[in-house]
Amino acid sequence: MSVIRFPRAVEENVTPLVVFVDLQQEYVSDGRAHALSCREPWWTNAQRLLTFARQQSLPVAHFRQLKSEPFFNRATPFADWIEDFRPRPHEMVFERSQPSCYANEAFTALLNSLTRPVFLLAGLTSESNCLSTVFDAYHRGHEAALVADACGARRLGAHSEAEVHGVVSEITSLFADVVSTTEVVAQYAGRKPSLAG
Secondary structure (H helix, E strand, O other): OOOOOOOOOOOOOOOOEEEEEOOEHHHOOOOOOOOOOOOOOHHHHHHHHHHHHHHOOOOEEEEEEOOOOOOOOOOOHHHOEOHHHOOOOOOEEEEEOOOOHHHOHHHHHHHHOOOOOEEEEEEEOHHHHHHHHHHHHHHHOOEEEEEEEEEEOOOEOOEOHHHHHHHHHHHHOOOOEEEOHHHHHHHHOOOOOOOOO
């Protein structure tokens, strides 16, 4: 089944917030229950997107899950960032215990303070964290775009990580744009961030 995209008009002065979700050791540590078996293409594309956002001085936000459970527990090294995606001091960091990024009140307040909230979403996991964030954005009238090749999914039952991610991308397209890293780079290269948004 193919996805039909209806491109939304993008104003030249809108600067997106680039959001990286849960790029944590829990997802890449062998033997852990939530570990993904495939790291490509999401790892390389997420690195490319992060590098591009930094070069373009786009605002970057990093999310991580922290729970009072054996998984994603602050007291373990598995809750820490994947080293390649460690936030820089000037970048935003948000924490939450529920799947949607909107579970963090400061993030929700930030988006609500913008004239036109627009963000690009990349990271882990598309079937849970990213999808619930897209739903919440849609119901709030915020514009989200899933950078699909910079996201990874966990397997569900007999369905592989790639199969799950493919279905999630199609579902997401009903509520938000689904784009590639290359499309993001082409769209925002050379544009200066706006202070008006």
